[in-house]
Amino acid sequence: MGMYTELIFGASFKKNTPQNVIDTIRYLAGDLEEEPEGYLWEEDRNVLVNGSYYFAVSDPVIKMWQDEITDQWILSARSNLKNYENEIEKFLELVKPWIDSGSGYNDMYAITMYEEDNEPKIYYLNKEELQICRRKSINVVKELRLCKIKNIIGHLLRLCSVGKR
Numbered sequence: 001m002g003m004y005t006e007l008i009f010g011a012s013f014k015k016n017t018p019q020n021v022i023d024t025i026r027y028l029a030g031d032l033e034e035e036p037e038g039y040l041w042e043e044d045r046n047v048l049v050n051g052s053y054y055f056a057v058s059d060p061v062i063k064m065w066q067d068e069i070t071d072q073w074i075l076s077a078r079s080n081l082k083n084y085e086n087e088i089e090k091f092l093e094l095v096k097p098w099i100d101s102g103s104g105y106n107d108m109y110a111i112t113m114y115e116e117d118n119e120p121k122i123y124y125l126n127k128e129e130l131q132i133c134r135r136k137s138i139n140v141v142k143e144l145r146l147c148k149i150k151n152i153i154g155h156l157l158r159l160c161s162v163g164k165r
Contacts, residue, residue: 003115004052006080007088010102011109013073017098022073025095029064029075040094047091050081072100088112092123099125 013022020038027036028048051059060079067074075095081087092110102109107125114121 002082005083006113008111009077011099014100052080
């Protein structure tokens with residue numbers, strides 16, 4: 001049988017991304033009918049067009065377009081497959097050098113979730129930024145909790161003083 005891995009991908013590609021890289025991704029996304037010249041994908045299976053009923057989104061969802069304002073190519077995809085030959089990781093290695101941006105402060109560009117795992121694996125463009133952001137996020141959460149506690153205590157003190165009148 002084998003277990004499935006889900007891939008969720010979203011990123012903008014650099015303006016100087018070679019045409020054969022863009023065409024390879026477009027072919028994998030189903031935008032091109034014929035294998036393009038300079039095709040780079042060496043695996044037998046396409047990571048972007050597989051689906052499984054073991055995940056909430058069972059059919060692949062893929063959109064690739066060239067932004068009218070930035071002129072950059074953008075890929076948004078969600079699929080899942082039996083990742084026997086680490087095809088997902090190979091795809092991410094192929095495209096990562098050409099990614100300009102992902103989502104959020106850390107430029108997250110992919111999430112993978114193995115069927116039997118409890119937590120997903122998240123891919124970022126810059127891990128150093130991730131560590132800085134985590135520290136900042138933890139401090140922000142601590143400050144918010146402290147602020148909420150102070151507000152609750154202040155509110156309780158006001159309620160207690162109203163009862164004494």
